[in-house]
Structure formats: C-alpha cells, structure tokens
Amino acid sequence: MKRLGAIIAGGKSTRFGSDKAAAMLNGRPLIEHVADGLCRQVDTLIVCGRAWPGMECIQDHPFPDMGPLGGLNAALRYAQQNGFDEVVTAGCDVVPVAQFPMERPDDRAVYIDGHYLFGVWPVALAARLEQHLRNQDNLSMRSWIAATGAQAIISADIFHNLNTPLALAEYAAQRSNIGIR
Numbered sequence: 001m002k003r004l005g006a007i008i009a010g011g012k013s014t015r016f017g018s019d020k021a022a023a024m025l026n027g028r029p030l031i032e033h034v035a036d037g038l039c040r041q042v043d044t045l046i047v048c049g050r051a052w053p054g055m056e057c058i059q060d061h062p063f064p065d066m067g068p069l070g071g072l073n074a075a076l077r078y079a080q081q082n083g084f085d086e087v088v089t090a091g092c093d094v095v096p097v098a099q100f101p102m103e104r105p106d107d108r109a110v111y112i113d114g115h116y117l118f119g120v121w122p123v124a125l126a127a128r129l130e131q132h133l134r135n136q137d138n139l140s141m142r143s144w145i146a147a148t149g150a151q152a153i154i155s156a157d158i159f160h161n162l163n164t165p166l167a168l169a170e171y172a173a174q175r176s177n178i179g180i181r
Contacts (some may be wrong), residue, residue, distance in 0.1 A: 001102055004084040005042030007034055007073035008117055009092035010049015010060045015163045019093040021050065023168055026175070029163060037097025038090050044082075047092075048074050058164060062130075067139045068117055077125040084123055091117035093162045095171070098155060106134045109150035114134065115159050116141035119150065 009021050009031060031052060038107065039045050040073035048071030049060045058078055060070030067093070079166040081148045089099050104110060111119035125148060132147055133139070143148075161167045 002084045003042040003120075004079040004082070004103075005038040005045040006071065006073075006076060006087050006089050007031060007038065007045070007047045007055075007092050008071040008089055009047050009052070009069070010064060010071050011092075016093075016165060018165075020168075021052070022074075023162070023165070025095075025162075025168065025172055029148065030095070031167070033095050034090050034092055034097055037099075038096070039090065041100060041102075042088050043084070045170050046075065046078060047072065048072075049099075056071075066133065066140050069133060069139050069144055072121065072144075073126075073129050073133060076121060076123060077128055079123045080126045086123055087121045089117055089119050090123065094118070094159050096157060096159065096161065096171050098157065098159070100153075109145075111145060111150050111161070112155050113122065113152040114163070115155075116145060116160070121150075123166065148160045 023030045025033055035045060047055045047057045051057045058074050060066055060073035060076055063087055067128060072089060079087050094115060098112045100120050107122055109121045140142045163169060
C-alpha cells in the first residue's frame with residue numbers, strides 16, 4: 001500500500017488574521033509540526049494549495065478557493081498520476097496529527113470523527129470527487145463524506161484546531177506548562 005500524505009493548506013486564514021501555516025509554535029512554523037506528524041505514516045508528503053519551502057507543493061484543483069475539497073481533489077489526482085493507492089490528509093492547523101493504521105477493515109475512506117480533514121482517501125475516489133465538485137455548489141467536507149459513505153473513526157487523542165492566534169497561544173502555554181515540546 002503506497003500512501004501519499006497531503007497537508008491541506010490553501011485557506012485564507014481569515015479567522016487567524018495572518019498566515020496560520022507560518023505561525024510559530026515552539027520556534028517552528030505550525031505547518032512543519034503537521035508535516036512531522038504526517039510524514040511518519042506516508043511514503044511521500046505534499047502541500048496542497050500553497051507553496052512551502054522544502055516541500056513539494058501542488059495547486060488546488062480545479063481552481064483555488066474551493067476549500068479543503070480543492071486540496072483533496074488535487075491530492076487524489078496527484079496520487080493517481082504517481083502510483084499511490086491512497087491519500088492521508090491533514091489540515092495545516094490541527095495538532096497533533098491523527099495516526100491511521102496501514103491496515104483497515106475494508107477499502108472505504110475513513111476520517112476522524114469531528115476532524116474532517118484527518119482522513120484516508122482511496123485513490124479510486126479521484127474521478128468521483130471531480131464529478132462531485134462539478135455537479136453541486138456544496139463544497140463542504142461533510143457533503144463529500146456523505147457522498148462517499150466514509151467511515152468515522154473515534155480517536156482517543158485530543159486534537160487542537162488552531163484557528164486563531166489566541167487558540168495557538170493557549171495551546172503553546174498548555175504544552176509548556178506540562179513540559180511538552
């Protein structure tokens with residue numbers, strides 16, 4: 001099973017007020033923390049929707065500003081063209097990164113319940129997502145999850161969606177209070 005890791009990073013960071021992928025957490029950009037968590041479970045890692053130094057980057061497809069589905073669609077197309085079997089996704093602003101086992105009970109897509117950008121998406125869904133994006137105005141991850149019958153996975157991990165500078169500061173303070181780097 002060959003896995004492509006895709007960091008979904010094409011958002012405008014409007015709630016954050018500046019580029020949240022570049023926001024510093026313990027002396028490193030947030031996107032690099034996500035890359036560290038994702039790279040341990042994939043063969044290759046890309047960033048969707050933006051350029052990032054030192055990482056291969058692809059543009060959202062079919063065009064920018066489609067939200068996470070534009071990034072996922074681009075990743076699935078890239079995976080299909082480069083011989084990958086599935087895409088493991090993570091948003092650029094949620095830590096820690098969910099861990100997905102290599103073996104799953106079936107070939108269905110899976111995602112972390114409540115954190116829709118953490119998912120494993122079979123490359124066989126590439127054409128279906130392309131059609132999904134062409135045939136409706138609903139660009140939400142929830143609509144795509146419903147359309148595919150993706151299975152929710154419950155995780156014991158506590159994930160932190162760092163959508164604002166305050167959320168990032170609180171998370172950093174919490175980590176330093178318990179000695180985590």
